[in-house]
Amino acid sequence: MTSPSHGGDPEFKSQRAHAIFKEVLKRVKPDESEVRRLSRFAHFIMKKVHDAAEELSIDIEDVMLVGSAARGTWVSGEHDVDLFMLFEPPQMRAELELNGIEVGKRVVSKDYSDEEFNCIAYEKEYAEHPYIKAVFGDAAGSRYAVDIVPCFAVQDPSRIESAVDRTPFHNRYILSKIKGLEDEVLLLKQFMRGIGVYGSELRLQGFSGYLTELLIINYGSFLDVLKEASISWKKGMIIDIESHGNYEDNDPLIVIDPVDPMRNxxxxxxxxxFARFIDGAARFLDDPSIDFFFPPQVEGICSDEFCSILTERGTRMLFVVFDAPPLVEDILFPQLRRSAEAAVELLQREGFSIHREAIWAEKEHxxxxxxxxxxxxxxxxxxxxxxxxxHKHASKFRSKYQDARFGIYxxxxxxxxxxxxxYTYAGDFLDAKLRETSLGKNLKNAPFRIFEDEAILNVLRSNKxxxxxxxxxxxxxx
Amino acid sequence: MTSPSHGGDPEFKSQRAHAIFKEVLKRVKPDESEVRRLSRFAHFIMKKVHDAAEELSIDIEDVMLVGSAARGTWVSGEHDVDLFMLFEPPQMRAELELNGIEVGKRVVSKDYSDEEFNCIAYEKEYAEHPYIKAVFGDAAGSRYAVDIVPCFAVQDPSRIESAVDRTPFHNRYILSKIKGLEDEVLLLKQFMRGIGVYGSELRLQGFSGYLTELLIINYGSFLDVLKEASISWKKGMIIDIESHGNYEDNDPLIVIDPVDPMRNxxxxxxxxxFARFIDGAARFLDDPSIDFFFPPQVEGICSDEFCSILTERGTRMLFVVFDAPPLVEDILFPQLRRSAEAAVELLQREGFSIHREAIWAEKEHxxxxxxxxxxxxxxxxxxxxxxxxxHKHASKFRSKYQDARFGIYxxxxxxxxxxxxxYTYAGDFLDAKLRETSLGKNLKNAPFRIFEDEAILNVLRSNKxxxxxxxxxxxxxx
Known part of the structure; x- marks a missing residue:
């Protein structure tokens, strides 16, 4: 069987792909000593949680290590330790939060100067609920990010009170299925990271870690995920590992949660x-390259190049710059996205037309x-x-415009x-009208300025x- | 009762309107001597038709004077005499046409040098069927346009074989109702002519003479037509003088033919x-002026003025000029209109945008x-x-555009x-693509050139x- 693509014959391509996988794993898979150190740290911190609870006389049903650290699906250098404290359900959510934060705080505020690991920094964070986030270090200079999260130990995922209560079920499910597939997960995660679709936070809207693990469990290997994605994935396709049955939604991809049939x-x-992953899979299979996993470094564009590209394209660019919006990314990005849509709609309604739009943000802008x-x-x-x-409106219109410069027709x-x-210029028009449109709740009152073409570089020239x-x-x- | 409009109080406006009507009739209503002359000519030509038929041994059931000359609704100076020869139906349409043309030809080709009227020119014309069109003159230098049209004398309008067979019924109907309303018809016709909506030919798409007569019969007077149009006419309104009942269509105005319930x-x-007439009616009633009937002469635009208007508007103009299309107006205008729509659609699909379009034609262009x-x-x-x-199309697209200057996204x-x-310029684009679009059957192969802005004046500067x-x-x- 021959293939018209430029990647050579299938046999050769398959060999090349496997050589690449080896190389990727060499770079992303933690070695034994790194695994041992993370494991030691996980045990250390779990014990400290138990100790703290006992000292405070707070009853904890269980302390569970969850996430990639628990499942052996973490990437070298990425030391994220997620600890879930499972409380008995009869108490109130507020009480659980209070107790959870108290335990967490005690864990991170103790003096560990005699021990192998010590706490470097911590803060209270808010997701759906408050929890303690901390960074620990060891003598070798390694860093460990810890989340200490309280949740309820419910009997059944259908009885959860908040999303965090579901996490222990996910953890048990993956642990029961993932043995022997950890490398495949690592390959898939790194591939997705390389093509820019890894991470389910709202800035990215990509694939979560749990989702990559389920894909591997479903298809059996990284290569099979790619093959299926490149051949048979369609918009609206459903993956239902535990055969829960019907699920209706407009999402591009539906992966029914094995532990909760109601959740995608x-x-x-x-x-x-979704499309980028299909595209990446097809291109990799057609012409395997390690660049998909580790894309070459890209240089920032310089002023001259930017100008010459604009001349070549013949388009004009407007940049709406909000200064230092004081928002976390999960709130900022959806608003920024909505604001961009509103700006496009506003301009188009007036008769200006948009070739393309995009959003970008960092701390300052x-x-x-x-x-x-x-x-x-x-x-x-x-x-x-x-x-x-x-007749009534027509008569009003006639009176109103009877002296119109070019008459009524x-x-x-x-x-x-x-x-x-x-406003004959799009920039002037946008400057005057953007506020009137549906910017997000927080961006609505944020100061902004508009820059045209290379003028943007006066503000962001030095931002790599x-x-x-x-x-x-x-x-x-x- | 007071009115906020600038035309003064209703009493005064009504007086002003009636003074205007008097003045209009003075200008458009033929005087007694003109009426007598036209009547003499009509009798002369009818007799000649009877004579010709007899000479040729062709049986004609009746010769009927129809149209405005028959009904006393013609405007001074406009001497259109329409004669219909009614034949008995059992013969074939082709035979009738042959006989009709033969009689008509004999009428116009005789030597009338001893008589009051003589034939100056004639030709065979084609509407739905062929007929003879001629111009006669008299010693006083008056001109008379004559149409000699053969048709079938059917018993009932539902049994007509072609539109011309309906005309005798129209004529009888109007004659039976119009007595005493002739001046009102003249006012309405002149008003419509003044605001540019008189004439049902395809160049104009306005009101026909028969339609104005029916409107007067329905509403009783010119002023009542204006009042109803300005107050109660809506798009899709139905006027059903003989109460024929249901009629369904999307036409803006439906006037059910008193002699044929199936015809609008x-x-x-x-x-x-339709809208222009409503507009004109409302404006006249608001502020009566003779200008509606006899609009002031307009000067052609000069080159400097044209340029300064374009600068003021900030738009660009393209003129597609077809040279000397050898078509009668009733064929040319629908094609020109359709071609304009096609050009607009073509440009807009490409991303150019149109402020407005229009068409114009005369013999040369x-x-x-x-x-x-x-x-x-x-x-x-x-x-x-x-x-x-x-997957299949996606793969083809990737191969085809793999070297695209700005990549695939x-x-x-x-x-x-x-x-x-x-083509980045609309003119270049149109020049290259107009032929590919759905120009009319005849314009399709007609040579055209495109001129931008004042360049059009190089071609049409001297055309007033x-x-x-x-x-x-x-x-x-x-």
Missing amino acids: VAAALSIDN AVILLELEVSELPRIKKHIGPPVWN IEDGRYVVDIERR EFGIFLRRYFAKKC | VAAALSIDN AVILLELEVSELPRIKKHIGPPVWN IEDGRYVVDIERR EFGIFLRRYFAKKC
């Missing part, structure tokens, strides 16, 4: 990241990029009035008048990440 | 001319005017590919690539009518 594990995945196909419009614009046979039975356009974002936007090979 | 007398009326809001686009344009999960789950636009057309298009007061 892939609900956070955007249509474009949140940016909406708008690449315009039409950035300038004539001085006149059509103002469409009532049908001439709407009739089109499709309606009065029309050419009125003066207040922004330069990389621009290069990626133009998808130009370096 | 106003079928040729466009939505915009047929013109599509396109006023552009956006006449230039960037060098790149989006080329949208298949959804990434359409994903939007809404589809592959997209920015390709180079071949075109200058007036442009001024009217801009609706600029002179």
Whole structure:
């Protein structure tokens, strides 16, 4: 069997792919000593949680190590230790939160100067509920990120009170199935990270760790996930490992949670990241390369290059820059996305037209990029009035515009008048009207400025990440 | 009762209106001597038709004077004499046409040098059927246009074989109702002519003479037609003088033919001319003026003025000029209209945008005017590919565009690539693509050129009518 693609014959491609997997695992799979150290740290911190609870006379049913550290599916260098404290359900959620935070705080605020690990920093964080987030270190200089999260030990996932209560079930499920498949998970995670679709946070809208593990469990290997994705995945496809049955939704990918038939594990995945994964899978299988896992470093775009690209494209660019929005990413990004859509809609309704838009943010700035196909419009614009046979409105319209510079005319039975356009440039128009549109709740009152074309570089010239974002936007090979 | 309008109080307005009507009738109503002359001519020509038929031994049931000359609803100076020869139905349509033409030809080709009227010119014309069209003159220098049309004398309008067979019924119906209302018809016709909506030919798509007569019969007077139009006419309204009942159609105005319940007398009326009449009626009643009947002469636009208007508007203009299309107006105008729509659609699909369009024609040129809001686009344009999960098409798209200057990206789950636009200027694009679009059957192969902005004046600078057309298009007061 021959294939017309440029990647060579299937046999050779398969060999090449397996050589690449080996190389990838060499880089991302922790060695024995790293595994041992993380395991020691996990035991250390679990014991400290038990101790603290006892000292405070707070009853904890169980302390559970969850997440990739528990399942052997973590990537070298990534030392995330998630500890869940399981409390008995009869108490109130508020009480559980209080007790959980108290235990967590005691764990992180003790003096560990005589011990192998010591706490470097901690803070109270809020997801659906408050929990303690801390960083520990050891003598060798390794760092360990710890989340100490309280949850209820419910009997059944259908009886959970909040999403965190579901985590122990996920953990048990994966542990029961993943043995021997850990390397496959590592490959899939690294592949997704490499093509930019790993992470289910709202900034990214990609694949979560739990989702990658389920895909491996379902298909058996990394290569089989790629093959299935590249051949048979369609928008709206359903993966139902435990045969729960019917699930209806408009999500691009539906992976029914094995521990909860009502939940789509892939609900956070955007249509474009779903497509990017299919695209990546097909391209890798066609022409395997380690670049998919470890993409080459990209240089930020420089001012001259930016200008010459714009000349070449013939488009104009507007950048709406919100200064230092004081929001966490999970709140900022959905608002930024919605605001970009609102800006596009606003411009298009006025007759400007958009080639493409994008968003970008870091601590100091949140940016909406708008690449315009039409950035300038004539001085006149059509103002469409009532049908001439709407006698009352027609009469008002006639009086109102009787002195119109170019008179009233009739089109499709309606009065029309050419009125003066207040803003002929898209930038001026956006500057005047953006506030009136549906920006997010928090961005609504955030100060913004608008920059055109290379003027954006006055603000973000020295920001390397922004330069990389621009290069990626133009998808130009370096 | 007071009115907020600027035309003064109703009493005064009504007086003013009636003074205007008097003045209009003074100008358009033929005096006794003109009426006598036309009547003499009509009898002369009817006798000649009878004579010719007898000479040729062709049996004619009746010769009928129809149209405005028969009904006393003709405007001074307009000497149109329509004669219908009614034949007995058992013969074939082809035979009737042959006999009709033979009689007509004999009438117009005789030597009348000893008589009061003589034939100046004639030709065979084709409407639904062939007929003879001639011009006669008298010693005083008056001209008389004659149509000699053969038709069948059917018993009932439901049994007509062609539209001409219906005309005798129209004539009898109007004659039975119009007595005493002739002046009202004259006012309505002249008003419609003044505001540019009189004439049901396809160039104009306005009100026919028969339609104006029916409106007067229905509402009783010119002023009542205006009042009803300005107060209660709506799109889709039905006037059913003989209470025939149901009629369904999307026409803006439905006037059920008193002699044929299946026919809308106003079928040729466009939505915009319907609206223009309502508009004119409302404005006249609000502020009566003789200008509605006899609009002031308009000067053609000059080159400087044209340029300064374009600068003021900020739009660009394209003129598609077909040279000397060898078509009668009833064929040319529908095709020109359709071609204009096709051009607009073509430009808009490409991303150019149209402010307004119009058509114009005379013997030498047929013109599509396109006023552009956006006449230039960037060098790149989006080329949208298949959804990434359409695996076969997706793979083809990837191979085809793998070397695309700006790479392939994903939007809404589809592959997209920015390709180079071949024509960035609307004029160039239209020049290259107009032929591919659905121009009319005859315009399809007609040579055309495209002119931009004032360049059109190189072709049509000396054409007064075109200058007036442009001024009217801009609706600029002179």
